[in-house]
Amino acid sequence: MPAQTFRKLPYRPRDAVRTRAGILAAATAAFAAHGLGGARVDEIARGAGVNKALLYHYFGNKQALFLAxxxxxxxxxxxxxxxxxxxxxxxxxxxxxxxxxxxxxxxxxxxxxxxxxxxxxxxxxxxxxxxxxxxxxxxxxxxxxxxxxxxxxxxxxxxxxxxxxxxxxxxxxxxxxxxxxxxxxxxxxxxxxxxxxxxxxxxxxxxxxxxxxxxxxxx
Amino acid sequence: MPAQTFRKLPYRPRDAVRTRAGILAAATAAFAAHGLGGARVDEIARGAGVNKALLYHYFGNKQALFLAxxxxxxxxxxxxxxxxxxxxxxxxxxxxxxxxxxxxxxxxxxxxxxxxxxxxxxxxxxxxxxxxxxxxxxxxxxxxxxxxxxxxxxxxxxxxxxxxxxxxxxxxxxxxxxxxxxxxxxxxxxxxxxxxxxxxxxxxxxxxxxxxxxxxxxx
Amino acid sequence: MPAQTFRKLPYRPRDAVRTRAGILAAATAAFAAHGLGGARVDEIARGAGVNKALLYHYFGNKQALFLAxxxxxxxxxxxxxxxxxxxxxxxxxxxxxxxxxxxxxxxxxxxxxxxxxxxxxxxxxxxxxxxxxxxxxxxxxxxxxxxxxxxxxxxxxxxxxxxxxxxxxxxxxxxxxxxxxxxxxxxxxxxxxxxxxxxxxxxxxxxxxxxxxxxxxxx
Amino acid sequence: MPAQTFRKLPYRPRDAVRTRAGILAAATAAFAAHGLGGARVDEIARGAGVNKALLYHYFGNKQALFLAxxxxxxxxxxxxxxxxxxxxxxxxxxxxxxxxxxxxxxxxxxxxxxxxxxxxxxxxxxxxxxxxxxxxxxxxxxxxxxxxxxxxxxxxxxxxxxxxxxxxxxxxxxxxxxxxxxxxxxxxxxxxxxxxxxxxxxxxxxxxxxxxxxxxxxx
DNA sequence: CATGAATGAGGCTTCATTCAT
DNA sequence: TATGAATGAAGCCTCATTCAT
CATH class of the missing domain: 1.10.357.10 (Tetracycline Repressor, domain 2)
Incomplete structure (x- = not known):
């Protein structure tokens, strides 16, 4: 429950590089666990602590993210x-x-x-x-x-x-x-x-x- | 196995066996092509030339079909x-x-x-x-x-x-x-x-x- | 509130022709009121008293429905x-x-x-x-x-x-x-x-x- | 209009007027091409060569921009x-x-x-x-x-x-x-x-x- | 045994808008 | 004045599954 506290409070990075890397890491975990088709964009976003829309802003779509x-x-x-x-x-x-x-x-x-x-x-x-x-x-x-x-x-x-x-x-x-x-x-x-x-x-x-x-x- | 059999037309026995085999064949092709998650029950039924409900009748659900x-x-x-x-x-x-x-x-x-x-x-x-x-x-x-x-x-x-x-x-x-x-x-x-x-x-x-x-x- | 009662109870038509016509009518109203882009598939389905998926089953997608x-x-x-x-x-x-x-x-x-x-x-x-x-x-x-x-x-x-x-x-x-x-x-x-x-x-x-x-x- | 003006580079006055006009022109094109609902704020901002937030700064919201x-x-x-x-x-x-x-x-x-x-x-x-x-x-x-x-x-x-x-x-x-x-x-x-x-x-x-x-x- | 009709839940993606600087 | 980063809400569509016959 402390993790949440950190994520919910003003720990919105506003650091594009770090955010992008976080998304990539969460995506790697999700795709590895469930495959391209089985992974859920929702889960990736949650895992990265960002909004789904941001993920699309950075990577375009699920497949492009997978390629990354x-x-x-x-x-x-x-x-x-x-x-x-x-x-x-x-x-x-x-x-x-x-x-x-x-x-x-x-x-x-x-x-x-x-x-x-x-x-x-x-x-x-x-x-x-x-x-x-x-x-x-x-x-x-x-x-x-x-x-x-x-x-x-x-x-x-x-x-x-x-x-x-x-x-x-x-x-x-x-x-x-x-x-x-x-x-x-x-x-x-x-x-x-x-x-x-x-x-x-x-x-x-x-x-x-x-x-x-x-x-x-x-x- | 009374009159019905004759009235309802070409009700060959063993149809059940053949139908089951057809579903299994279509499922094999679909699961092989797209994986368990990627295969579509609809496609399998169509591939076997049967109704989706029949597929459920025979196999229970997608995962059981996959195991078969x-x-x-x-x-x-x-x-x-x-x-x-x-x-x-x-x-x-x-x-x-x-x-x-x-x-x-x-x-x-x-x-x-x-x-x-x-x-x-x-x-x-x-x-x-x-x-x-x-x-x-x-x-x-x-x-x-x-x-x-x-x-x-x-x-x-x-x-x-x-x-x-x-x-x-x-x-x-x-x-x-x-x-x-x-x-x-x-x-x-x-x-x-x-x-x-x-x-x-x-x-x-x-x-x-x-x-x-x-x-x-x-x- | 009686309308709801009728819709919720076993008044699922199971009459393809009538259902299709109902969807078309609801779609006509919605597209007329809001345009193609402004109309909501959700609203159309609700208006027709059917599930969204059924609408896609009958018409394929929003644009095809619009053409219909x-x-x-x-x-x-x-x-x-x-x-x-x-x-x-x-x-x-x-x-x-x-x-x-x-x-x-x-x-x-x-x-x-x-x-x-x-x-x-x-x-x-x-x-x-x-x-x-x-x-x-x-x-x-x-x-x-x-x-x-x-x-x-x-x-x-x-x-x-x-x-x-x-x-x-x-x-x-x-x-x-x-x-x-x-x-x-x-x-x-x-x-x-x-x-x-x-x-x-x-x-x-x-x-x-x-x-x-x-x-x-x-x- | 002190030193800042010179330090921050080509800050021509009246830029505001021109920027506003540019947004309006891009908005006109976008609304004309796609309608109010179909036009995208993103596209308008890009068309005007400005940041989306600036557009909101000048016009408040999409509908007000449309009225303008x-x-x-x-x-x-x-x-x-x-x-x-x-x-x-x-x-x-x-x-x-x-x-x-x-x-x-x-x-x-x-x-x-x-x-x-x-x-x-x-x-x-x-x-x-x-x-x-x-x-x-x-x-x-x-x-x-x-x-x-x-x-x-x-x-x-x-x-x-x-x-x-x-x-x-x-x-x-x-x-x-x-x-x-x-x-x-x-x-x-x-x-x-x-x-x-x-x-x-x-x-x-x-x-x-x-x-x-x-x-x-x-x- | 077999079917066509129907659905709830959820998936990917988009979008107007706001925040922090 | 101007910006890049970030988001909540919602939209279209798909899918495994069940129902009524």
Whole structure:
């Protein structure tokens, strides 16, 4: 009840930047929890502590707001990723770091998963309109390519690896597990989100990627 | 089954069964296309060529209908899977068959993916109520376990593999690619659903699984 | 309060034709009173004693409902007009009847005027989509043409009259007076809608039309 | 008018007058295009290049702004009319000039028509509050009365003409044609706003007024 | 078994207007 | 004088569901 007190009293920010960010945050939460169609504009406005009309003033409509959210979460993950130290002497270690980062990012940002699922249900209709998002991903592919090259040169990795395929697989192994944890947990009767299970999955994913990348030995 | 039957015209028995199946088919299509929240009861009824009230008569409400759809698609995939010949002499080949089957099933049954995504958005709320679905999955885990055992015994596979983790990974590598093809295709600027790309993915998935399962060689 | 009683109790018609007509009537009243933009769907539904959703079920949207109203009022005026006995021996008398009818119709159907004004504000956007309305007006032009021909032949009328221009003038003299009675009354400080004034206008319109149609005498 | 004036930059005096006029012009355009209810305060402010709050500062509210617009357009038409040279030796010529002026004014000021229609939809609620508008119209009636008197005295005109009725008819013949051009054009399948049609209408209106005013000849 | 008619609740969006500076 | 930020009220429309036959 104190929160209310703060919101009701003269805490109307009148700070466009902060208000906009607040709306975006509330929208991210709502879209993540219920999907684009399931989220309620009313709830978002309430969550941001503003009037619905203001939301429309800033973002135009629900779909544009959804796109803004998508662009932000993409910028966030790629931003965090960019901060990784991957240009190490040791390509397998770099790869391990990338795998760990990806798994942990999904784990700590469940909204990323639901948001992308929702966008895919709509066949990426919104994202396709984005002008920034493509550019965000070139560096990622380049960096993975460089790690692979160095690793192949050193004999750490097998030679025939497509960086995009590899990245999709790294993501897939974590994303699918988390995205579908509820149905998988139900049908396999196993609490996949228990801490120990999550740690087991992390190791499994590392194993799969490492195992796959091992050079092929001819007997 | 008196005179009425004749007076009221083509009242073939089993109509009820067929009508029910028609509704289920229309519902599958609608839920797959738009998700649970996005599908319209009106559209389902129209698609099945029946009155909305009849749909309620048969299934009670939208959510129960959704669960019926889920149960059906799970039964379908597990049924097709069960028909696979995996008890071969050659465990790597059996594994390859399972991987191919899984990839191809997802490819040919895109509804399976959207339906599960939708159910996961709802944290498997409906599926948890199902009494049949769990039983459906025991054989799957058992069979994978058997293949692994035989393969390990023969030195085909590494020794530390959890069948459930493995199955989740096999599914993940295909499912995520297809489920997120639209966003991935957009951000990587690549048509992941082109025939050649799909075939490349199939090979990649095989490579990953085979690579992972290779016994660990100590130098 | 008895009306309510009837509406609230099992007087849900379940008679599609009657319900539809009721909605149309309520819509006519509302659009006439407030224009297309000013009328409220809520008010229309309440006026018809039905739920808003039903209105959308029958008419699709507000604009389609507006068009349905327009088509109905046009059909009504042209229908009433068609019932006039104009094929008399005496063309001036026929003309007089048409003038009187037109004036009185506008007087007794003020909704016709506001509806058309509203549609003209929208540049006839809705009416242009109508398939029926054009056909409705051919007979009118033909009949006026015939009266004129006979009158000219008999020396009752001047010779150079375009039937469409004439009809527009006959309508104009009454329509504008009634349509703009409020502003005209205000600026000229005169109650143009008093009974005596209306009767005076009727005579004036007859005078103008008769005066105009008189054959031109060369001195 | 101290230092501030120089510090705050181009604060020309009389800006207020110009700003007000700009708002009025934008409002006239918007109300003419969409009616009172259909016009958007936002659009008016944008059109005037000012902040919405300023508009409220100057005019109080939308309805008061609408009244201001009405008063201006009435002042404009009566002002232009007053500049006509009607006190000629030749009453029929004076009448012809008035008819031409009226027609042409409507033609060149379509906003006048839509604004009055909108005000009449509201039963002249705003205009009735105006203190200036009534006074504006006395001279008009007087002048028409004088022309009529002189013409009757000279035997140019019939004797029983009410100046207000006559003016209303002169206005009606042009106003209704233009106001309802879209619906009339649609139902009669004729482009009433083509240049040739407009010129034909002008001549027709002149014919009707002249024909009506001709003295009644007793055979 | 099957249907057409009807509805309550709620969703997205718009808009005139006011506030704080 | 002028502004950008913010809002309450309401408008159009949709949707899952029920009723009466």
């Amino acid at each position: 959210v998508l662009e932000e979460v993409y910028a966030n993950i790629r931003g965090a990723e960019a901060a990784l130290e991957l240009e190490t002497e040791n390509p397998p270690e770099a790869m391990e770091r990338l795998v760990d980062f990806t798994w942990e990012y999904f784990l700590e940002h469940p909204e990323f998963i639901t948001l992308l699922n929702s966008e895919n249900l709509h066949r990426a209709r919104h994202l396709k309109r984005s002008k920034q998002v493509r550019a965000l991903h070139h560096p990622l592919v380049d960096r993975i390519g460089e790690i692979l090259e160095r690793g192949i040169a050193r004999g750490d990795f097998r030679a025939d690896v497509d960086p995009v395929q590899l990245y999709i697989s790294i993501a897939a192994l974590g994303y699918f597990y988390l995205s579908n944890a509820h149905t998988l947990g139900t049908v396999f009767d196993r609490d996949l989100l228990a801490e120990s299970e999550k740690e087991a999955r992390r190791r499994h994913v590392q194993d799969v990627v490492r195992g796959y990348l091992r050079p092929v030995v001819l007997s | 759809v889920l149960e059906e698609v799970y039964a379908n995939i597990r049924g097709a899977e069960a028909a696979l010949e995996l008890e071969t002499e050659n465990p790597p080949e059996a594994m390859e068959r399972l991987v191919d089957f899984t990839w191809e099933y997802f490819l040919e049954h895109p509804e399976f993916i959207t339906l599960l995504n939708s159910e996961n958005l709802h944290r498997a709320r409906h599926l948890k109520r199902s009494k049949q679905v769990r039983a459906l999955h025991h054989p799957l885990v058992d069979r994978i376990g058997e293949i692994l055992e035989r393969g390990i015994a023969r030195g085909d596979f590494r020794a530390d593999v959890d069948p459930v983790q493995l199955y989740i990974s096999i599914a993940a590598l295909g499912y995520f690619y297809l489920s997120n093809a639209h966003t991935l295709g957009t951000v990587f600027d690549r048509d992941l659903l082109a025939e050649s790309e799909k075939e490349a993915r199939r090979r990649h998935v095989q490579d990953v699984v085979r690579g992972y399962l290779r016994p660990v060689v100590l130098s | 109203v327009l088509e109905e009022v046009y059909a009504n005026i042209r229908g009433a007009e068609a019932a006039l006995e104009l094929e008399t021996e005496n063309p001036p008398e026929a003309m007089e009847r048409l003038v009187d009818f037109t004036w009185e119709y506008f007087l007794e159907h003020p909704e016709f005027i506001t509806l058309l004004n509203s549609e003209n504000l929208h540049r006839a956007r809705h009416l242009k989509r109508s398939k029926q309305v054009r056909a409705l007006h051919h007979p009118l032009v033909d009949r006026i043409g015939e009266i004129l021909e006979r009158g000219i032949a008999r020396g009752d009328f001047r010779a150079d009259v375009d039937p469409v221009q004439l009809y527009i003038s006959i309508a104009a003299l009454g329509y504008f007076y009634l349509s703009n009675a409020h502003t005209l009354g205000t600026v000229f400080d005169r109650d143009l809608l008093a009974e005596s004034e209306k009767e005076a206008r009727r005579r004036h319109v007859q005078d103008v039309v008769r005066g105009y149609l008189r054959p031109v005498v060369l001195s | 617009v009405l008063e201006e357009v009435y002042a404009n038409i009566r002002g232009a009319e007053a500049a006509l040279e009607l006190e000629t030796e030749n009453p029929p010529e004076a009448m012809e000039r008035l008819v031409d002026f009226t027609w042409e004014y409507f033609l060149e000021h379509p906003e006048f028509i839509t604004l009055l229609n909108s005000e009449n939809l509201h039963r002249a609620r705003h205009l009735k509050r105006s203190k200036q508008v009534r006074a504006l119209h006395h001279p008009l009636v007087d002048r028409i009365g004088e022309i009529l008197e002189r013409g009757i005295a000279r035997g140019d005109f019939r004797a029983d003409v009410d100046p207000v009725q006559l003016y209303i008819s002169i206005a009606a013949l042009g106003y209704f044609y233009l106001s309802n051009a879209h619906t009339l054009g649609t139902v009669f399948d004729r482009d009433l706003l083509a240049e040739s049609e407009k010129e034909a209408r002008r001549r027709h209106v002149q014919d009707v007024v002249r024909g009506y005013l001709r003295p009644v000849v007793l055979s």
